Amino acid sequence: MASVSASDIKQIVVACEAGMGSSVMVARALAKQLKAQGIAVTHSPVNQLAEEPHDLVLVHRGLSARAKQAVPDSVVIIFDMFLGDLNIARLVGAIQNGDVISDG
Amino acid sequence: MSEFISAGVGDQKGFRAGVQKLGGNLAGMVIPNIGAFIAWGLLTALFIPTGWLPNENFSSMVGPMILNLLPILIGYTGGRIVHGQRGAVIGSIATVGVIVGTDIPMFLGAMIIGPLMAWILKYIDKVLDPITPPGFEMLIGNFSLGIAGMLGAMLGYLGIGPIVSGITTFLGNGVGWLVDNSLLPLASLLIEPAKILFMNNAINFGVLAPLGVVDAEATGKSIMFMLETNPGPGLGLLVAFWLAGPKLLRGSAPGAIIIHFLGGIHEIYFPYVLLKPQVVLGVIAGGMVGVATFMVTGVGLVSTPSPGSIFAYMAVTPAGNHLGVLLGIALSAATSFVVTWFILRLSKGDASEADLQEAKDRSKEMKAGK
Numbered sequence: 447m448a449s450v451s452a453s454d455i456k457q458i459v460v461a462c463e464a465g466m467g468s469s470v471m472v473a474r475a476l477a478k479q480l481k482a483q484g485i486a487v488t489h490s491p492v493n494q495l496a497e498e499p500h501d502l503v504l505v506h507r508g509l510s511a512r513a514k515q516a517v518p519d520s521v522v523i524i525f526d527m528f529l530g531d532l533n534i535a536r537l538v539g540a541i542q543n544g545d546v547i548s549d550g
Numbered sequence: 551m552s553e554f555i556s557a558g559v560g561d562q563k564g565f566r567a568g569v570q571k572l573g574g575n576l577a578g579m580v581i582p583n584i585g586a587f588i589a590w591g592l593l594t595a596l597f598i599p600t601g602w603l604p605n606e607n608f609s610s611m612v613g614p615m616i617l618n619l620l621p622i623l624i625g626y627t628g629g630r631i632v633h634g635q636r637g638a639v640i641g642s643i644a645t646v647g648v649i650v651g652t653d654i655p656m657f658l659g660a661m662i663i664g665p666l667m668a669w670i671l672k673y674i675d676k677v678l679d680p681i682t683p684p685g686f687e688m689l690i691g692n693f694s695l696g697i698a699g700m701l702g703a704m705l706g707y708l709g710i711g712p713i714v715s716g717i718t719t720f721l722g723n724g725v726g727w728l729v730d731n732s733l734l735p736l737a738s739l740l741i742e743p744a745k746i747l748f749m750n751n752a753i754n755f756g757v758l759a760p761l762g763v764v765d766a767e768a769t770g771k772s773i774m775f776m777l778e779t780n781p782g783p784g785l786g787l788l789v790a791f792w793l794a795g796p797k798l799l800r801g802s803a804p805g806a807i808i809i810h811f812l813g814g815i816h817e818i819y820f821p822y823v824l825l826k827p828q829v830v831l832g833v834i835a836g837g838m839v840g841v842a843t844f845m846v847t848g849v850g851l852v853s854t855p856s857p858g859s860i861f862a863y864m865a866v867t868p869a870g871n872h873l874g875v876l877l878g879i880a881l882s883a884a885t886s887f888v889v890t891w892f893i894l895r896l897s898k899g900d901a902s903e904a905d906l907q908e909a910k911d912r913s914k915e916m917k918a919g920k
Contacts, residue, residue: 462817463570463573463574463577463748463750463751464574464577464578464581464751466581466582467814467815467817467857468815468817468818471809471813471815471818491574491578492574493571493574493575493578493631494578494631506748506817506820506821507824508747508748508820508824509570509748511566511567512567512570512571512574515567526821526824526825527802527821528806528809528815528817528818528821529802529805529806529809529818530801530802
């Protein structure tokens with residue numbers, strides 16, 4: 447389990463298999479929502495997560511074990527749907543409220 | 551304090567993650583180079599003798615690109631993943647050995663020797679680094695890469711090339727046998743469920759595309775490019791969810807349809823299947839009907855459509871094949887829609903929508919290992 451305070455989040459990385467398809471889509475949607483907070487949202491292949499600077503990782507459930515393997519000490523948040531995911535909505539809410547975010 | 555679902559191992563066994571990872575590495579060597587595949591595919595579709603605008607001069611680029619450029623790019627990228635720029639250089643050198651050792655497009659060979667030589671160079675560097683006298687870094691760095699690269703190219707020529715050539719021929723014959731005996735649609739039994747488990751890139755770029763390239767080089771087109779990439783089954787499934795799915799999922803379905811079918815990001819429909827696993831029967835049936843239609847109408851694609859969007863499909867469809875390709879996509883979408891629709895209707899009786907929401911929450915907790 448890892449945690450990070452919302453005010454410390456400067457960069458979020460969305461990971462998918464190739465780092466060029468679904469992660470780009472989710473990253474762009476999230477970047478729009480977090481524009482006011484000045485948080486950069488990037489994307490990466492899940493195998494290369496360790497090389498991508500980040501404060502928080504977002505990944506689909508199907509790739510979560512590999513994300514945790516790649517960056518065991520990072521906060522890894524899982525989502526289920528590529529559109530309208532409840533967990534991503536909660537994450538945005540938590541960041542806007544300035545909560546501490548934990549993947550425990 | 552906001553608690554989120556942990557990235558536990560609950561729903562993902564080590565084996566699956568292992569296969570995914572291997573496949574991810576294979577796909578990671580191919581996907582960054584898709585632009586080159588598209589350039590080659592367009593050149594082929596336009597300028598070969600049976601293309602739209604036959605042109606002898608322009609079509610002379612088709613062979614060198616598929617035989618040399620694409621494998622070298624794959625070997626380069628595979629080396630870069632393992633050991634940065636030096637790995638990329640040695641991967642490219644060694645790939646040339648594999649290429650000239652055979653007369654088929656050496657994608658699999660490049661996928662093996664690129665990362666392998668980069669990995670060896672990484673260890674050579676580790677040994678040489680501490681004993682390099684100051685001022686000799688460049689000399690030793692260049693010559694260690696040069697000598698190891700030369701040996702790697704020789705290894706590729708003598709060892710990897712012939713072995714991989716044999717494997718590719720064997721697999722190609724196996725596929726030919728499946729086609730001859732009209733058994734190819736059975737491939738959907740494996741491919742469609744594996745896709746849902748995020749092995750889509752591994753299957754397409756790791757296995758099917760290398761076989762398809764060999765096929766396409768010989769005959770101008772291949773059905774292998776269509777087995778995993780057909781957007782029809784996912785389209786039918788999403789339409790069924792839109793019209794008959796649980797209320798919770800209906801709202802997002804139209805957007806998902808656009809992203810899937812036009813944008814070509816198939817991942818977007820996987821979650822719908824993961825939430826209601828029975829509907830995998832729909833995409834399997836759709837996939838089989840699609841492959842059967844492609845087979846009966848004798849169509850193929852000149853290159854792998856990536857992403858699997860209808861636009862990419864149309865771009866890499868050779869002249870005269872459009873009708874069969876569109877028919878296969880339409881029939882697979884219709885089949886997948888009907889089967890999924892029935893499954894959704896039937897399962898509605900035993901689980902109300904409130905139950906589904908509850909089940910979703912519960913399965914999340916279970917999967918998270920709480």
